[in-house]
Amino acid sequence: MAEALSHPPAPTADTGDQTSLITGSEAIAVACKLADVDVITGYPIRPYDTVMQYIAKLVSNGEMDCEYIIAEGEHSQFEIVKHASACGARVFCGSSGVGWMYAMEALTVTPALRIPMIAMVGNRALDDPGAFGVEHNDALAVRDLGWQLVWVDSAQEALDTALIAYKVAEDRRVFLPCAISCDGAFLTHSQAIVKIPSQAKVDRFLPRYDRGDLLLHPDNPITVAPQANEDWLMEIRRQTAAGMERSPGVIREAYAQFGKVFGRDYGNPFYQEYMTDDADVVLVGMGTLSNPVRVAIREMRKEGKKVGFVRVRWFRPFAAEELAKTLSRFKAVGIIDRDFSLGAPYSSGVLATEVRAALYPVANRPPLVAFICGLGGREVTLPDVRNMSEKVYAAAAGKPQPSTQWIGVRE
């Protein structure tokens, strides 16, 4: 069965970390190189595809040994790596906006087949109209299907999370794909100083991808995904659900080990708290809006307004109980959605709807105000953040607020 795969190589000597000035996209490309990815497929769409351009350079310069294939469309792009993974290859893929949507059939079947694909989503507004600024709807579109979803807000975090994602996804207890979301422009196209770990550290952290008895190989004759009917499908779904249920534990283990090996401790993997210890109210959001939010919070603090911020990293699996407990410490919470969910309850965005659901069982849940902000790549400005904070304060004071408010739209 697994005789098909040969033994891992001897460990390499530790050459120490390097620093580099690279974008979030390139950071992920570097992670792929360090992870010794075997098969990568690309297709052009902005703003994710710079990761594929960087990978192209790594391949042509001999810094990376992988099959690098440019597909003729995103559906094929994701199907190619899906099957490569089924045959035992570590894979990487990615897209943005409607490109990601074009791949939707492939994205749908990938978690059901328990394929630990790692994908980068360069978050981009969905057509129509065509626009390539950041919105989170693309990655969020697969949230029900078994994809693990994580948002990062810096190039360093992008690189580190990519390595962690391989470890988590390829853990046999999970075996579910993971999409790493990087805000278009602010993360995909902005170069920052990044510490690049040594190959030796990565080799200590990340084991070989071993598909075990699911490997598609003549030494392991199996039939994968025969047609099933109502007498079988519910059990199959239950199995996939169990993989997602085990994911939080595996994520915690991976982050803990990451801290030990790489010396960077991310604390709580699922969300990052900023100035929440003594906060009256908090804002909640994902991705690079964390930057203006943190700046505005420091300003407001000087004025005596004790605002905090919770940045959600892992959207799937959603750390509902933990987050609800955290948020219940505050007098009110404001959820910033850089996405939309038309016709949703209270017309809220996706994150607000999920946080509201997480808070529902908590007896002393705080008032929740939902905001839609920063769509189509519009900057989340300091006045926007102040505006939102004021509204959250008002909710804390018991003043009735509309459930959902669009911030920064000209009206």
Added chain:
Amino acid sequence: MAINERELAELVNLHSTQKLDPFKGVKKLPVQEYFTSGHRTCQGCESALVMKMMVKAAGPRTIVLGSTGCMYVANTTYYSTAWVVPWMHTQLGSSGSAALGAAAALKALMRKGKMKDEPINVIAFCGDGGGADMGISAISATLTHPDYNCLILMYDNESYANTDIQLSGSTPWGAHTTFSPPGTKKRIMHHRWKKNMAGMMAAGHPECRYVATVDMSFPVLAMNAVRKALTIGGPTFIHSLDPCPKGWDYDPIQSHELGELAVTSGVWPLYEVENGVLRLLGKTRDIAEGRLKRSPVRDYLNRQGRFAHFTDDDIEYFQSKVDEMWNKWLVPGVIPFRKQVEEDKPPAQG
């Protein structure tokens, strides 16, 4: 400065393939079966026969990817399988991508020492709907990749058969399907002609080393095409015409005979394009070289309920198009360009 041969050879890095010699006749075939009984196909299903012959020719060191269609749902249905070799489902339009992905994985893992190095056949199959319609772009892309060894086999029963027979881009003119029922106002609902898929793939991908058409009523030719496709290296394409008792509406006992008639009437030419060289095969070659006269298309059409609504004019028109294919095409049966434009004259409706 001209690129030299060594540089060219270094550009295309092709892993070795299995050496599958052509079978010399029916008595020399291996007895082992890698696709076996217990599939939920119709009585007389020629597409099932394709599966059996395909892997009998390929042998045990083979991975098969099967896109959605009859050969998916009928063969691996309700958590059951008919496959002895490893098999994985892929999406309707994904046979090209599945072949490429599997081939790329094997190549990478073997080169990097993560997997035992040996030539393993990769075959992805699709129906005419999944191949010539939805998945044509993926197949086309894969055929341009000289670095990967894989075979894409399209089994053509001239409809989307698994969904209870709907017309596809490979359905012949006038055929009755659930999307083209002859009615009182429109007798011929489907007045599109079949795509020339094999010719298109051969002409459109000059670097692809092997394209062939096959028919299971000529089994040794068909299996040898599969063997050649797997041995020659690089991505390859085979198009099989499969009489379908359900969709074509005929007594299953006629399956083999209809497969022969398709070829002897000239409707389905058998040929291969190997490293750019076109070769007509079997009875098709006999027809082209004047040793065999094409049988009337009427004999072929009249046995199938899907053409039962045809008038004599329809049959004559159909015959004229087959004649055109043989008499007027630049390369008969393969490349349709004509030297002079002629007017198309389909029969009147109603």
Added chain:
Amino acid sequence: MSRLFAVEIVYRGIFQKKLAANISRAIVLAAHREGKPGISFGRYGDSPERNGIPAKYFAIVATDETTLEEGMARYEPKEVDVTICVDDTLFKGVESWAWYGLQPINKLTKAGGTLIVTSLKEPEELIPLAHRKQTPYKLAVLKGTPSFSGLWVYKDDHTDVRILGVIAKVLPELFTLRSVQETIRKEWKNELKATSAQRAFERIGAVTVPAGQGNPEVPYSFEMPKWTEMREGIAIPAIPLGGKMKDPVTGEEGGWKPGRNAVFKKWATRTMRPVVDFEKCIKCTLCWLQCPDTVFDVTPDGFYDANLEACCGCGVCEAVCPEAGCITMVNETQFKDNASQWEAWRKDAPSYQKHLADWIKDRPERSHGFRFRGQYEQELPNEFARQG
């Protein structure tokens, strides 16, 4: 008094698809004439239908809309008042898909319900073929050749309307003959059909099959695995390769017996089976090679033995065999088992040859769908004669 009626039509997929649909719809329409609402549907899991593979159609009728709800949003009823079997070879069992095994034709027929079958055989010949039930049921044999067509061209031999007439006789609470005839006139505008329905109504008789009479074989059943017992990744083991065969007389090993699917046998799909005259066989390989269902085991002495657990009765082997009389498709109902013909011939050739000659005598005119334009019209006079 509220009541839910259920009628099932068990038929050969594709060949009798339109026939089954016609009957089922007409049941609902006829009952509707008497103020009873109903629904008609094919069993969803049978789709996509395949030529010959048994399938079911259901008509559920109720005395009122509220009671009708008991029959809605379900794939099949738990029991039926009437089972209609439109091909007598289905008496040997119904295997529609993998895992569920060969199920009795009368599985859903309720105690005291009626099984209607189209056949040229007498009840005494048919009853032993069907699995025995623990409760009695009635058997009504409608004289005629099982009606086979295909997807596009229908063999309009009045089987549908005759069966409707029979239902009116055996289950008058569902609808009367009059409602049947009025439905026929409205839907098909054909007075001859209305007459056929009446003739069938008048002539049909039924016998009671007592509890416990029939094939004693216990139908297949199994316990479905829990989600924790199934391999993840929607993966199942492939079929094993198979191995050599053994000669029952000499013990010599050779040839090849392929591995076969353990959970779907497919032999319930056939109405005819191939019988082989090994003394005529020239070992040309064509039957073995051209069989889409990999039915033939290769014997150590180089013959080809049809494994009757796998054969679905398509007849291609007979069509490709170059030797006259070597392979013959014969009526399936004359056989009680799927024993190996080659082994029987190896053990006692003269006895086998005698059986072979007898089997070949029961060779019904092939009725497997479309062979040429105008075929059904040609066949109709004979059909009507057989029906009486």
